[in-house]
Amino acid sequence: MSIHSIDVDVSSPGRNFVTAIVTTSDGVVGLGDATLNGRELAVASYLRDHVAPTLIGRDESQIESTWQYLYRSPYWRRGPVTMAALAAIDMALWDIAAKRAGVPLYRLLGGASRTGLLAYVHASGSDLAHLDEAIRGYVEQGFQAVRIQTGVPGLGQIYGVHDSDPGGAYEYEPAGRLTSDAPRRPAEETWDTAAYLRHLPTVFEHVRSEFGPELHLLHDGHHRMRPIEAARLASDLEPYRPFWLEDCTPAEDQSALRLVREHSTTPLAIGEVLNSVYDYQTLITERLIDYVRSSATHAGGITGLRQLMTFAGIYGTRSGFHGPTDVSPVGMAAHLHLGLAIHNFGIQEYMPHSARTLEVFRTSYTVEGGLLHPGETPGLGVELDREMAAAHPYEPAYLPLNRLRDGTVHDW
Ligand code: GCO
Numbered sequence: 001m002s003i004h005s006i007d008v009d010v011s012s013p014g015r016n017f018v019t020a021i022v023t024t025s026d027g028v029v030g031l032g033d034a035t036l037n038g039r040e041l042a043v044a045s046y047l048r049d050h051v052a053p054t055l056i057g058r059d060e061s062q063i064e065s066t067w068q069y070l071y072r073s074p075y076w077r078r079g080p081v082t083m084a085a086l087a088a089i090d091m092a093l094w095d096i097a098a099k100r101a102g103v104p105l106y107r108l109l110g111g112a113s114r115t116g117l118l119a120y121v122h123a124s125g126s127d128l129a130h131l132d133e134a135i136r137g138y139v140e141q142g143f144q145a146v147r148i149q150t151g152v153p154g155l156g157q158i159y160g161v162h163d164s165d166p167g168g169a170y171e172y173e174p175a176g177r178l179t180s181d182a183p184r185r186p187a188e189e190t191w192d193t194a195a196y197l198r199h200l201p202t203v204f205e206h207v208r209s210e211f212g213p214e215l216h217l218l219h220d221g222h223h224r225m226r227p228i229e230a231a232r233l234a235s236d237l238e239p240y241r242p243f244w245l246e247d248c249t250p251a252e253d254q255s256a257l258r259l260v261r262e263h264s265t266t267p268l269a270i271g272e273v274l275n276s277v278y279d280y281q282t283l284i285t286e287r288l289i290d291y292v293r294s295s296a297t298h299a300g301g302i303t304g305l306r307q308l309m310t311f312a313g314i315y316g317t318r319s320g321f322h323g324p325t326d327v328s329p330v331g332m333a334a335h336l337h338l339g340l341a342i343h344n345f346g347i348q349e350y351m352p353h354s355a356r357t358l359e360v361f362r363t364s365y366t367v368e369g370g371l372l373h374p375g376e377t378p379g380l381g382v383e384l385d386r387e388m389a390a391a392h393p394y395e396p397a398y399l400p401l402n403r404l405r406d407g408t409v410h411d412w
């Protein structure tokens, strides 16, 4: 059988998503996620104009060879746009292969290595009272791991910090704040690393004393620190035994983590903006990180991520795949199948999609007692209602940007 057609849908049921729909000559349909937050149309064009035309008529069962073809043939390798496009095709071909075999995808990837996947959710609040309320809500639902983010005294809105309204905790969307149409610019926030470094250890101290030693606590530094600042924070957080400190420095500067490692035993996670195994060479071979944060959507799909996790496994590095709402339910399902199968699974980020998103993308995955499972539906286990998706056209939305108090553009 062969690839008959490839459609690319860009829809906005609650937020923007780019989905590749691959149909075979005998009518089997596979889905792939190519959502690149804030740059969606670039990937859609890359897929429609440069990838799809070269794949029509190709044997759809040649997944590895198609991956190598798309990675090597354009000459221009890696990069978020290219790797997201490659990812979508790869996921769709795996979806088709598992549907043909009549099994949930994890069974083609080696079968289940565990009964469920430890999930972490996002708890945040502008102050400690709101943060406590958010954590309590998740603990009551059975979650065993929470990422904690708070406001910093003296600073305004901070990315990823949100006060939940009762019953509305599953609807928040930190990534992709809408801006006015003209001029179309990202929202701006103010940042002060010294104020943050003073405040965050007090937040961890408070949460540990309020919720006890067992709850896993994670934190995302969002690339905002210099190596010496990150080393200070990692060491200050040690007494509170964080599960991990994520993105403490800008991810592309691999050797920056040497300094952090020298000063602390706080586990480190990095990689949501990285997209190939080569971006991790120093990080993994020098054992500078404990968790790989890439997503299937941004790192070449299931084939790309599996290659990365095999390499990471040799050094004992585990997975912590990126799972924000801007990874679509299709990308999320890919993580759950791969995470269930690989030996070096660590934890899975779980930011539930909104009700509007889940009406359009119908999923088979489940969460119970803080553990995720991909379900037993053949393939990835996600169906896309294309008619309903078409009723939610693309809406321009950009991620915000950080400036220091004096106006300097900062990492965020
Ligand atoms: C996380 C994140 C996200 C990203 C977002 C960018 O989940 O750890 O850092 O919120 O910022 O996915 O598109």
Ligand code: MG
Pocket (backbone or CB within 6 Å): 220, 222, 246, 247, 272
């Ligand atoms: Mg992050």
